[in-house]
Amino acid sequence: MKSSIFLVRATCLIGSYFTLQSSLSGCNTPNNPPPEKNPKKDTIIVEADPRFSPLIDTQLSLSWKVYTTTPGFDTTITFYGPYTPNANNIPAFRGGNFRNSPGRGQISGKPVGLQLVWSFNTRKSSVQGGNDGSKYSKIDWGGGTGWTGQPALIQWPRAMKDSLRIKDPAFLNNDQAQEIIIGSLSGEIYFIDFATGKATRDPLAIDGPIKGSISIDPRLNGMLYVGQGIPKGNRFGAYLIDMTKRQVNLHVNGRDSDASRDWGAFDSSPLLEDSSGTLFWPGENGLVYRINVQDKNKPFVEAKLKYDRPGMQRLGLEASMAAIGSYGFCADNSGNVLCIDLRTLKPVWQINNEDDIDASLVVDREDDRYYIYVGNEVDHRQPYALSSLRKLDARDGSIVWEVSRECAGHPMNGKENSGGMLATPLIGKQKGKDIAIAIFSRSARTRQSDLVAVDKKTGKELYTFRLDSYTWASPVDFYDKEGNMYLAFSDVYGTLYLLDGVTGQLIYKTKSGFTMESSPIIYNDRIVVGTRGSTVLSYKILTK
Numbered sequence: 001m002k003s004s005i006f007l008v009r010a011t012c013l014i015g016s017y018f019t020l021q022s023s024l025s026g027c028n029t030p031n032n033p034p035p036e037k038n039p040k041k042d043t044i045i046v047e048a049d050p051r052f053s054p055l056i057d058t059q060l061s062l063s064w065k066v067y068t069t070t071p072g073f074d075t076t077i078t079f080y081g082p083y084t085p086n087a088n089n090i091p092a093f094r095g096g097n098f099r100n101s102p103g104r105g106q107i108s109g110k111p112v113g114l115q116l117v118w119s120f121n122t123r124k125s126s127v128q129g130g131n132d133g134s135k136y137s138k139i140d141w142g143g144g145t146g147w148t149g150q151p152a153l154i155q156w157p158r159a160m161k162d163s164l165r166i167k168d169p170a171f172l173n174n175d176q177a178q179e180i181i182i183g184s185l186s187g188e189i190y191f192i193d194f195a196t197g198k199a200t201r202d203p204l205a206i207d208g209p210i211k212g213s214i215s216i217d218p219r220l221n222g223m224l225y226v227g228q229g230i231p232k233g234n235r236f237g238a239y240l241i242d243m244t245k246r247q248v249n250l251h252v253n254g255r256d257s258d259a260s261r262d263w264g265a266f267d268s269s270p271l272l273e274d275s276s277g278t279l280f281w282p283g284e285n286g287l288v289y290r291i292n293v294q295d296k297n298k299p300f301v302e303a304k305l306k307y308d309r310p311g312m313q314r315l316g317l318e319a320s321m322a323a324i325g326s327y328g329f330c331a332d333n334s335g336n337v338l339c340i341d342l343r344t345l346k347p348v349w350q351i352n353n354e355d356d357i358d359a360s361l362v363v364d365r366e367d368d369r370y371y372i373y374v375g376n377e378v379d380h381r382q383p384y385a386l387s388s389l390r391k392l393d394a395r396d397g398s399i400v401w402e403v404s405r406e407c408a409g410h411p412m413n414g415k416e417n418s419g420g421m422l423a424t425p426l427i428g429k430q431k432g433k434d435i436a437i438a439i440f441s442r443s444a445r446t447r448q449s450d451l452v453a454v455d456k457k458t459g460k461e462l463y464t465f466r467l468d469s470y471t472w473a474s475p476v477d478f479y480d481k482e483g484n485m486y487l488a489f490s491d492v493y494g495t496l497y498l499l500d501g502v503t504g505q506l507i508y509k510t511k512s513g514f515t516m517e518s519s520p521i522i523y524n525d526r527i528v529v530g531t532r533g534s535t536v537l538s539y540k541i542l543t544k
Contacts, residue, residue, distance in 0.1 A: 052324045052370055054339050054348050055396040061352075062336075064307035066345045067258050073290065073302035075344045079273045079326045086218065088155040088178065090521050093148060093213035093269030093424075094474070097323040098363040100427050102150070102476040103522035109543030111478075111486055111498050113508045117526070117538045118197025124534040125186040125209075141209040141230065143186035145530025147422070147472045148267070149518030150213040151182040153194060153528070160220055163244040166200050168193070180528055182536060183210030183226055189241075190536070194523070197538055204246060207233030212267035213320075213519070218274055223296050225279065227266020228254070236264035238281060240291070240299050250299040252281075252289060258304060259285035261315040268360075269320040271328075273342075278302075280342060282317035282330050290345055305345040309336065313380050320360040324370055324394065331357035337374055337397060351397040353390065355380050359474070360424045363394065364436075366456065370394035375421025375438055378407045384445070387420025389438040391456065401459025405440040405450055419443070423489075424474040424519070427456065432477065432485030432501045435462065439489070441470040449491065451475065453504060463504030469493045474519040476527075477501060478541070488527055488541075490516040496539070512537065 087104060095101030124143035155178045156164065161171070171177045171193055179200055180192040187210065188203040204224075211229030222244040228236055237254035241247070254264020263284050270281035270291075277294035288305040314333040322329045327348065328340045333356045339348040356379035364371050372392040378385045386404040393400060407419035419442035428435040436456040443450040449467040454460065468491055475489035485501035494512040499505070514537070520529035525541040 049325060049365070049370075052327065052394070054327060054394065060347055060350055062307045062309045062338075062347055062350050064305065064347055067304045067306065069301055069303070073292070077276055077278075077343055079278065079323070079342050080275050086155070086220075088153075089216075089218065090153040090523070091216040091218045092152070092271060093150050093215070093320045093519070094360060094362070097271055099320060099322045099360045099424060100362045100364065102474065102519065103478050104153075105522075105524035106479050106481055107525045107541055107543050109480060110484075111507055111541050112544050113542040114496060114498065114510060114527070114539040115542055117540050119538075120190070120192050120197050120199075120536040121534050122184040122190055122536065123186045123188060123203075139230075141185040142532065143184050143534040144532050145182060145518040145536070146185050146209075146211045146229070146532060147517040148213045148269070148474070149183070149211070149530045150269075151180045151521055151528050151530065151536070152214055152216045153521055153523055154179050154181060154216055154220070157220060160222060160244075163222060164201060168198075168200060171200055178523070180536070181214060181216060181224070182530055183212070183214045184530075185209040185211065185532075186534075187232070189214060189224065189226060192536065194526070194528070194538075204241065204243070206239055207231075207235045211265075213269040215269050215272065217272055217293070217296070219272075219277070221296055223249075223293065225270045225272070225281070227268070227281075227283075229265050229267055231264065238266040238270075238283070238289075240279075240293065242296060249297060250291070252283075252291070252301060254283055254285050256283075256285055256287060256304070258306060259283075259287050259315075260306070260308070261286045263316065267318045271321050271323055273323070278342075280321050280323070280328055282319070282321055284316040284318060286315035286317065286332070288317065288321075288330060288340065288345065290342070303345050305340065305347070307338075307347060309350075312336070314356070318358045322361045322363045322372070324363055329361045329363065329372055329394070331361055331374060333357070335376060335380075337361070337372070337392070339394070339397065349397045351392070354388075355385070355420070356418060358418075359421050362425050362427060364427045364456070371400065372397075373425045373427065373436060375425060377418040377420035377422060378409055378442075379418040379420070382409050384408045387440050387443075389421065389425055389436065389452070389454065391436070391459065403438070403452060403454050403459060403461060405443045405452070406445070407440055407443050408445060410442060410447065419470070422472040426475050426477055426487075428477060428485050428501055430479050430483035430485060435485070435501065437475055437477075437487065437501070439467075439471060439475060441472065451487075451489070451499070453501070465499060465504050465506070467491045467497070468495050472517050473529075476520055476522050478522045480543075488520065488522060490520070490529065492516060494531070498541070
């Protein structure tokens with residue numbers, strides 16, 4: 001790792017950045033319609049409270065610097081959210097700014113099983129990654145989806161469906177029609193009719209495999225945000241794509257001269273704040289980007305946060321940012337957890353969470369207070385160590401409680417695969433509102449996983465469910481009309497599980513026949529999940 005010493009206070013450097021416009025495929029369309037919003041609010045998501053304010057007298061062990069562009073950026077703006085205003089949409093990884101809503105709707109009865117409704121095949125690429133000398137460059141990534149690989153779900157207004165060149169009359173004329181949008185390891189972004197599993201329009205392609213989860217602009221203006229996971233071709237970084245014109249409106253070069261790490265992947269799912277049109281995007285080069293997308297045709301990088309601390313083992317941010325109003329929460333590959341003032345990009349507090357953090361942070365509001373749930377892996381601390389789910393006070397990062405399991409990494413394809421928490425934790429709702437869920441991979445010196453339920457107020461363990469194999473995929477929660485909580489999740493060998501979320505009782509399990517690393521979504525009684533290889537699957541939750 002390249003070491004650098006920075007000022008303890010932020011220094012603004014004047015720089016210049018360019019906007020890259022390039023056609024992906026197809027031809028331009030007429031002028032786009034103005035963005036339309038559905039005023040219907042999502043009753044699942046608790047909106048961010050703009051009055052939240054962290055403690056500002058905490059000590060930072062970081063050195064840091066903020067880089068800005070001409071003419072600078074607005075440090076007085078207040079970010080209110082709500083980030084995801086539509087109850088029918090899942091526009092980003094784990095739903096929105098709290099990263100705790102991967103599902104919508106409800107089921108009609110008690111779940112008893114799963115039935116495959118459709119499967120969709122992506123292209124299966126035979127092209128390896130780029131010749132950059134990295135351990136990933138010679139891997140044949142194929143198609144389908146990897147980690148995190150969660151699909152987005154969008155219900156478009158009719159005018160936007162026309163601008164997106166969706167041709168199917170049944171889809172166009174159905175106001176309730178929803179589109180699955182998913183990035184693939186083949187390097188394409190696919191568009192699928194949620195109801196039928198048929199393609200709604202031609203895919204878009206970028207340079208190199210997509211491992212993370214794409215984000216759709218929740219203003220429903222046709223913008224899509226996606227990062228490369230592996231280099232291939234001439235570009236390596238993040239893409240801001242106008243789907244109506246099928247063109248890149250901005251490419252953020254991950255091999256940034258201001259970064260201390262020459263690795264340009266963006267596996268995290270960016271977060272766009274609706275009211276200001278501001279995009280926040282952590283990169284694996286160790287920088288946190290603030291991007292102005294108020295005018296979707298002229299997006300530009302406003303500022304970048306760069307930080308370091310003594311003893312950091314690895315730069316890079318793979319976890320997706322969570323947010324409360326004007327404050328963002330990030331975690332990195334060295335175990336740092338940071339609270340950042342999004343108005344200035346200055347760090348507010350920081351703690352050392354001991355090891356690599358790839359699972360995203362989750363925000364929860366409890367008794368008018370905010371808490372952060374975060375896990376760590378067993379990566380730097382090989383061969384065996386405790387992986388922990390921790391509940392943090394969002395004001396200062398102090399630990400409220402922690403629950404741990406001994407986990408281990410495992411050699412695979414010439415590199416070490418981490419153990420511990422790679423799945424994002426989950427906070428229950430309705431009758432499960434007092435329960436936190438974590439999955440520990442390769443626990444108890446096995447190649448299995450433990451799903452652990454915890455009383456979120458006391459930290460007392462409620463139950464443990466042992467999976468047949470390890471998993472990186474995040475669990476999803478769903479509910480019946482009485483508010484009973486259920487869980488759906490998978491392991492890497494493609495076993496699908498349905499669990500009573502309150503008691504831990506197994507309801508159903510089945511083998512899909514696929515390798516699963518990706519996180520699913522749920523809408524009412526339908527699950528959509530991608531698999532390694534070339535297949536995206538949709539299951540119906542059977543009820544009685």
